[in-house]
Amino acid sequence: MYSVQLLDHFQNPRNAGEIADADAAAEIENPVCGDVLRLTLKVSEGRISQAQFKAKGCVATIACASALTELIVGKTFDEAQDLRRRDISVAIGGLPQASTHAAQLTVDALTAALRNIRT
DSSP states (O other), rough: OHHHHHHHHHSOSSSSSOOOOOOOEEEETTTTOOEEEEEEEETTTEEEEEEEEESEEEOOHHHHHHHHHHHHOBHHHHHHOOHHHHHHHHHTOOOOEEEEEHHHHHHHHHHHHHHHHHO
C-alpha cells in the first residue's frame, strides 16, 4: 500500500501548475500506462530556482512529481541530473513495485527538461 508521505504528496501536491515564462520544459508520456507529466523549470545563476508540474496519471505519478519539484529546487544542473528513481522513491516513503514507473517518469521528464534549458 501507499506510505503516509506518498499520500500527503498526492493529496497536497507541491508546486502543481506551470511556469509561464519557463527556462525549460518537457512533457513525457509513459506509453504503457498512459501517464503524462509536464515539468517546467526556472533557472537563476546556474541553479533551478523554481519547478512546477502538471500530471495526468495515477496517485504515484502525482506524488512522485510533487516530490521531484521539492528535491530539485536549489540544485545545479549537474546535481539535478544525478537524481535517480530511488531518490524519488525514498522521498515519498517508498513505492510498491507496480508503481516504480511513476518515479522513472519523473526522472525522464527532468532529464528532458534539463536538455531543453534555454541559455
